[in-house]
Amino acid sequence: RELHVWTGKTFTPAGAVTISSTGTQAGVAGDLHIAASSTLSMGTNALSVGGDYTNSGTFSKSTGQTTTFTGTTTGFGITPGTGNFDSVTFNGSGGGWSFGSAVILDVDLTVTAGTLSGTNNITINGGDVTGNGTINLTGGTFTLTGTGNFGGTTAWTFSSLNFGAGAAGTTTAGSSGGMTASGVLTIATSQTLDAGSLIWTLSGTSGTPFVKTGTITASTSTVSYTGNNTGGNTTITTATYNNLTLNNSSETYVLAAATTVSGTVTITAGTLDTVSGQNYGLTVGGSFSNAGT
Numbered sequence: 001r002e003l004h005v006w007t008g009k010t011f012t013p014a015g016a017v018t019i020s021s022t023g024t025q026a027g028v029a030g031d032l033h034i035a036a037s038s039t040l041s042m043g044t045n046a047l048s049v050g051g052d053y054t055n056s057g058t059f060s061k062s063t064g065q066t067t068t069f070t071g072t073t074t075g076f077g078i079t080p081g082t083g084n085f086d087s088v089t090f091n092g093s094g095g096g097w098s099f100g101s102a103v104i105l106d107v108d109l110t111v112t113a114g115t116l117s118g119t120n121n122i123t124i125n126g127g128d129v130t131g132n133g134t135i136n137l138t139g140g141t142f143t144l145t146g147t148g149n150f151g152g153t154t155a156w157t158f159s160s161l162n163f164g165a166g167a168a169g170t171t172t173a174g175s176s177g178g179m180t181a182s183g184v185l186t187i188a189t190s191q192t193l194d195a196g197s198l199i200w201t202l203s204g205t206s207g208t209p210f211v212k213t214g215t216i217t218a219s220t221s222t223v224s225y226t227g228n229n230t231g232g233n234t235t236i237t238t239a240t241y242n243n244l245t246l247n248n249s250s251e252t253y254v255l256a257a258a259t260t261v262s263g264t265v266t267i268t269a270g271t272l273d274t275v276s277g278q279n280y281g282l283t284v285g286g287s288f289s290n291a292g293t
Helices: none
Strands: 003-005 032-034 039-041 047-049 053-055 058-060 066-069 076-079 087-099 103-105 109-118 122-124 134-137 141-144 148-151 155-158 160-163 169-173 178-181 185-187 191-194 199-202 210-212 215-217 222-225 234-236 243-255 259-261 265-273 282-284 288-290
Touching: 032 039, 087 103, 109 122, 160 178, 185 191, 243 259, 265 282
Parallel strands: 003 032, 032 053, 039 058, 047 066, 053 076, 066 087, 076 087, 087 109, 103 122, 109 134, 122 141, 134 155, 141 160, 148 169, 155 178, 160 185, 169 191, 178 199, 185 210, 191 215, 199 222, 222 243, 234 243, 243 265, 259 282, 265 288
Antiparallel strands: none
């Protein structure tokens, strides 16, 4: 019902540990509490937590270990404390979780069911973030490093989304769902993002909501700029896009340099300025639809 590792003690289980899942956030049901000065040493053994996770001591593990959260209501908190997770899975129908502070996963994140929300930094170093559950992050920076797959069948929302953080790798996006970055989307040096067939919505109010020192492979994706930089124009980052959409009636979108769109350009609302300052060219391989300016 609850697992409590007592102050100053070390618990090293010889197998998998399951704390029963609960549909009630209040109380101790399903909870794991690692008390101050104590250690939960999981090795490679699986850990399943049905409620809140509170680490005031130390969590340790070995490569290959997975921690799964299985609660079936919203409001569960995860306080990471000392010690990175290895892989984490969220798998509770109707469940909702948020990290109480910045967290690092040494391997992968899987959101099978339920919703991961929150405002803290999350770093995934194994290359894979997958599953058909929901990610809805309204703050912090979500960083994915390594080589692997990204996305599922559900639309995901991030504040700032960072691929690579300077480490080499290739991220391949899924074929459905959609991705929204309400802050800044970054593809770091030595990182490649294969955008798949997703719609990538850049709703950030930064003057440059898409920062790219690495590489984007457009595939059959659509990049949609929808943000409004109230302090000035929004820059369209230089890249080869598949489809490009502009959609904010209050904003002027300016090319950073000569830009190629292999598919369609759609100005749903707002202004596309290709001549301000440098007379940059726009090459369109498909259709051009203008309901703006």
